[in-house]
Amino acid sequence: MAAVALTAAAALLAGCSSKDSSDNPLAGEKAKAGTVVVGSNNFAESTLLADIYGEALKAKGIEVTYKHNIGSRETSYGLMKNGSVTVLPEYNGSLLAYLDPKAEQKSPDAVNEAVKTKLDKRLTLLQSSPAENKDSVTLNAETAEKYKLTASSTLADLKDAAPDLVIGGSPEFQTRQQGLKGLKSVYGLEFKSFKALDAGGPLTQAALAKNTIQAADVFTTDPTIVKEKFVVLKDPENLFGFANVTPLVNKSGLNQKGVDALDAVSAELDTKTLLKLDAQVQLEKKDPLEVATAWLKSAGLN
Amino acid sequence: MNVLNFVNAFFSDSAHWHGYDGIPQRLLEHVQYSLLALALAAAIGLPVGLLTGHTGRGGNALAFIATAARALPSFGLLVLIVIVMGFGLLPVMIPLVVLAVPPILVTTYEAVRTVDPSPVDAARGMGMHESRILFQVELPVALPLILSGLRSAAIQIVSTATIAAYVSLGGLGRYIVDGLYQRDYEKVVGGATLVAVLALVTLALFWVAGRVAVSPGVRRR
């Protein structure tokens, strides 16, 4: 009890002392009225998309602040619900699988309708873009060769090899339906072990390239797939569903002007464009904000 | 407090007790990393500390090295080394050893240096060899303080090894990092409890070691 009292006192003190220092909105996580908070999760494409949304909104005279690198959907969805974040780049089918692991995914439109019925009442999905970026199970060239698997092989073909393979992915991949759970229930795949890395980022890419892991959850827009000759397995049962880039929005935080601005972005954004922009960030090491503004300008959205 | 419910739920879930992600396996990994790091740090810190303490030279250099090593952020060092070197045990050992050497080194030096000079002089007068003076006169007297240095190092290693999970290492930190991203508080709280218990067990082990290894004549002070 002494410990609890101490913690509470420490909290109080830390709180008091930091409120004086003005420039940070420490006091609450709630956004200021009229300001749109654009969030992103902890991978490069999410930051890029958030920058695109944010700058497009700014171009329409809307006040924007960013909350980058929140973590995983498991966390960011909570921040969307409580209004700390107004807009978040999402992937429609992945979001549906999070909200309802058993939902079938027949078409992007059906997915969006299903998502809207499952979403928290305060949230909604705007129009999806044609740009798609899915999770996938991807093998390195060495493993693909060893088990005679090619780009036309399916996840089902991996069944015999799986018990010999270590699969890597973000920590949340371990417990997601669109992850180890679904791979087991849909394809009967049981891997030797799971190695928690990052969300399709450099850790995962490096581990796969070096054969520390033999299979990984790699995003299909990842430019290293081509570079490292990784083999993406087909997903005939559509476990990874549809993953169209779609803005998730807290209704009370965004006006019609904002909705129109984001719809205009989604209309322009296709997979080819996204691949190109991702490569600029991940391979050419350009700053995502620069890439975002340059693209908005070229698409006439600024 | 609901934290206790989480602890309870975590430990009563049988899925947490077997396999590569089970508690025994993660605990074993954590203990392995910790022991290896402590052994490496002791292999560096003890001889240097004993020697410098015995001769009484190099105190300023040691203080400087210790300050510099303490200033290096373990987490940053870990991420940096993994980015540069890739995965493996070595990248994780480096920050843990850097973390653990200063307390071992500085306390060993201090412990030996501050041994009462009169028995040392007496031993020297009796014609004892310098190495025998160090190991038979100075070391027994300095042992309690040396053990306290090793204990500090061990505790730091046990709690810092947690962070290695961020760069995909195993160990108990796995539960905390996975729990963060999976938003699974049961795991976080369960993992934290295990680490805290391991730290307290370490404390207890050093207390026992002190009772066993320190001569009764020295212990009384």
Next chain:
Amino acid sequence: MNGFFDIPSDLQHSYAGLIGLHLREALLPVLAGLLLALPLAQLCVRFRWLYPPVLGATTILYAVPSLAFFVVLIDYTGQTELTVMIPLAVYSLVVLLPAIVDGVRSVPQETLAAATAMGFGPVRRYVQVQLPIAVPAIIAGLRVATVSSISLVSVGTLIGNQGALGNLLADAQKYDRPELAVNSVITTAVLAIACDALLVLLRVALTPWMPNGTRRRPKTSVRQPLPAPQDVTR
């Protein structure tokens, strides 16, 4: 955009801004820890039976890894700086409490008797006699708390960009830019060394009765506790 000082836009701070943020996130908790530790230490000195249980409770808190502490606090304080600062304040308290108690207890009985004879009440005696004499021990504790606090702030990057200079580490990984990690490590280390040096200067300024030369440790007799062998950083 490959330069050492090209801070990625998603951190929303300049290099200098990150340094300022880092210092604030690291030092405010130390200050809070000190403000809590001073009265608590006085209580522990006055009522000796209180010290062991308080020390035990704080030691257990100290054994909880920082990241776990952060994650549990997110539910109450969100992904904010406060979530990082609360555990750091607790850790500082744990380091400072024994430092102050030992320091205050080392004040000779005659000195206290003299103060009482001069008509000092307990509070005045604590503030004007015991604390100043305990300054070297307190500052030794402050040095440990400060350096470890500066190092630990970086872990805050795992809870949504709350790690100031540590955020560079996550971005170094995310964008595969090792130079950002180098920048983070070096800058953090330099900050720690600078703050440490300032505290040493502060001690020299606050204890004019001690000779300026730093090594005035008698070969035998009473030893000052060293700053290093504390259970710090995790």
